[in-house]
Every structure is written in structure tokens, then in C-alpha cells.
Amino acid sequence: MSKSASARALARSQGAERSLTFVTGLLALFAGTAVLVLGVGWFGTYRARRPVLDPAVTEWLAAREPVVPRVIAIVAGLVLLGFGLWWFFRSLRPEPKPDLHLDRTQGHALTVTAGALSAAVRADTESVDGVTKAKVRSVGDPGEPALRLQIWLREGTDLRRVWQDLDAQVLARARTALGVETLPVAVRIELGASPRQRVR
Incomplete structure (x- = not known):
């Protein structure tokens, strides 16, 4: 394929x-x-x-x-x-951030900007329990959208549960909102380190 x-x-x-x-x-x-x-x-x-x-x-x-x-x-x-x-x-050269054209009908055009898409997915991702920070970038082309997602997790967070929440909540909602069956996503996960303790 x-x-x-x-x-x-x-x-x-x-x-x-x-x-x-x-x-x-x-x-x-x-x-x-x-x-x-x-x-x-x-x-x-x-x-x-x-x-x-x-x-x-x-x-x-x-x-x-x-x-x-x-x-x-x-x-x-x-x-x-x-x-x-x-x-x-x-x-x-900077990587392009394509906007997504949901409807190209004359007089009823509907376009979702790359910034709006990234901000919405980032907000949903940061609402997942255990995620402290997220960065989202819209890539691909207007006809075939894709996302590049980087998230930071709190120390001790269950990685499997976070992944399940991302797939069932964040990505599923994004696919529904965009009206697509598949939404390729590259995910990079950063695990939080325990805070250093000063020795007295």
C-alpha cells in the first residue's frame, strides 16, 4: 500500500x-x-x-x-x-501549514485554518489527565490533513491510559469535526522527570 x-x-x-x-x-x-x-x-x-x-x-x-x-x-x-x-x-525553508477546506461551494466556502485546528486539538490534548503540555502542528495538504502531536506527561502517568484517551477522545473528536474517516497522526511523548531534591 x-x-x-x-x-x-x-x-x-x-x-x-x-x-x-x-x-x-x-x-x-x-x-x-x-x-x-x-x-x-x-x-x-x-x-x-x-x-x-x-x-x-x-x-x-x-x-x-x-x-x-x-x-x-x-x-x-x-x-x-x-x-x-x-x-x-x-x-x-519553513514547513507549510495548510488550511483545511471543508466546503468549496461558491458562496458557502468553509475553511478551517491550520492555527485554529492546532489550537483546538492542543486544548483537547491538554485536558487529558496526565498531560502537562502539548504542541500540535497541522501538516499534509488541504485535501488530506494530518497532525504532528508532541505531548509532555506528568511523572508517574499511565502511558497506555493517556494513549487510549487521546485516541478515544481527542483524535476521535478531531476526525468527527473534520468529517474524515482517517486522520494520520505522529505522536511524540516526553516523560516528565522527578523534581530534584537539594541535599543539605
């Missing part, structure tokens, strides 16, 4: 970032290994004493056409710079 758009949005996708990091690390590993192999002298002691970029190669490039390699290097550098800047700002 393929994941829906809202389910994928529960945890912000980091597949592209991880792939780029993996490829970059792999290239750096290969480059470092090649330099290490040259330095150790596996390709001969004479080659180990020469610069990494062999002068014979630079002389060969200069003898061909010095302008072409320089242009290629400059263009490649600018492309890499542009790609790096694009990736940097892409990684820092």
Missing part, C-alpha cells in the same frame, strides 16, 4: 538530504582513500613524492588549450555554488 501525501508529511522528508549527504561523503571517502594510497606509495615511491595533481597532467592540459579547461572549471564551480545555495535555502 502506497503512503498518502498526508502520511508522508507527518515526518518531514529528509530522503533527499540524506542521499546528498551520503553521496558527498562517499566521494570524499574515495578522494581521501586515493590520496592516502598515493601518499603511502602503493603506486611507487617516486609517485608518492610528486604532487597529487601530477605536473605531467597540468603540462598536458596547458599544451592542449589552456582556456578550455579554465572555462570548464569556472562553469563547474559556478554550477556547484548555485546548487549549494539552492540546497541550503531549500533545507531552511
Whole structure:
């Protein structure tokens, strides 16, 4: 079964970032290994004493056409710079908070803002016994809503009971209010620590 758009949005996708990091690390590993192999002298002691970029190669490039390699290097550098800047700002862009459109009928449009949805679910969550604080974020898209929920529990709270109350009260009420049968939710739970006692 393929994941829906809202389910994928529960945890912000980091597949592209991880792939780029993996490829970059792999290239750096290969480059470092090649330099290490040259330095150790596996390709001969004479080659180990020469610069990494062999002068014979630079002389060969200069003898061909010095302008072409320089242009290629400059263009490649600018492309890499542009790609790096694009990736940097892409990684820092804020995650969208989509509003939910319950009715798109002309003259009778009904939209629930992401802030209102988050505030309502947060209030219901904090009313559950044992929950001291809650943060709710609306994610997904307007057609397929989803929630990201983070809650803090009081020390000694029964986790199973809190989860049952969340599912039977908070999430069930949210599904009913939104008119959806399923509402993907990612829940992160923080357990409260016992207060420290000062030793006298």
C-alpha cells in the first residue's frame, strides 16, 4: 500500500538530504582513500613524492588549450555554488501549514485554518489527565490533513491510559469535526522527570 501525501508529511522528508549527504561523503571517502594510497606509495615511491595533481597532467592540459579547461572549471564551480545555495535555502525553508477546506461551494466556502485546528486539538490534548503540555502542528495538504502531536506527561502517568484517551477522545473528536474517516497522526511523548531534591 502506497503512503498518502498526508502520511508522508507527518515526518518531514529528509530522503533527499540524506542521499546528498551520503553521496558527498562517499566521494570524499574515495578522494581521501586515493590520496592516502598515493601518499603511502602503493603506486611507487617516486609517485608518492610528486604532487597529487601530477605536473605531467597540468603540462598536458596547458599544451592542449589552456582556456578550455579554465572555462570548464569556472562553469563547474559556478554550477556547484548555485546548487549549494539552492540546497541550503531549500533545507531552511519553513514547513507549510495548510488550511483545511471543508466546503468549496461558491458562496458557502468553509475553511478551517491550520492555527485554529492546532489550537483546538492542543486544548483537547491538554485536558487529558496526565498531560502537562502539548504542541500540535497541522501538516499534509488541504485535501488530506494530518497532525504532528508532541505531548509532555506528568511523572508517574499511565502511558497506555493517556494513549487510549487521546485516541478515544481527542483524535476521535478531531476526525468527527473534520468529517474524515482517517486522520494520520505522529505522536511524540516526553516523560516528565522527578523534581530534584537539594541535599543539605
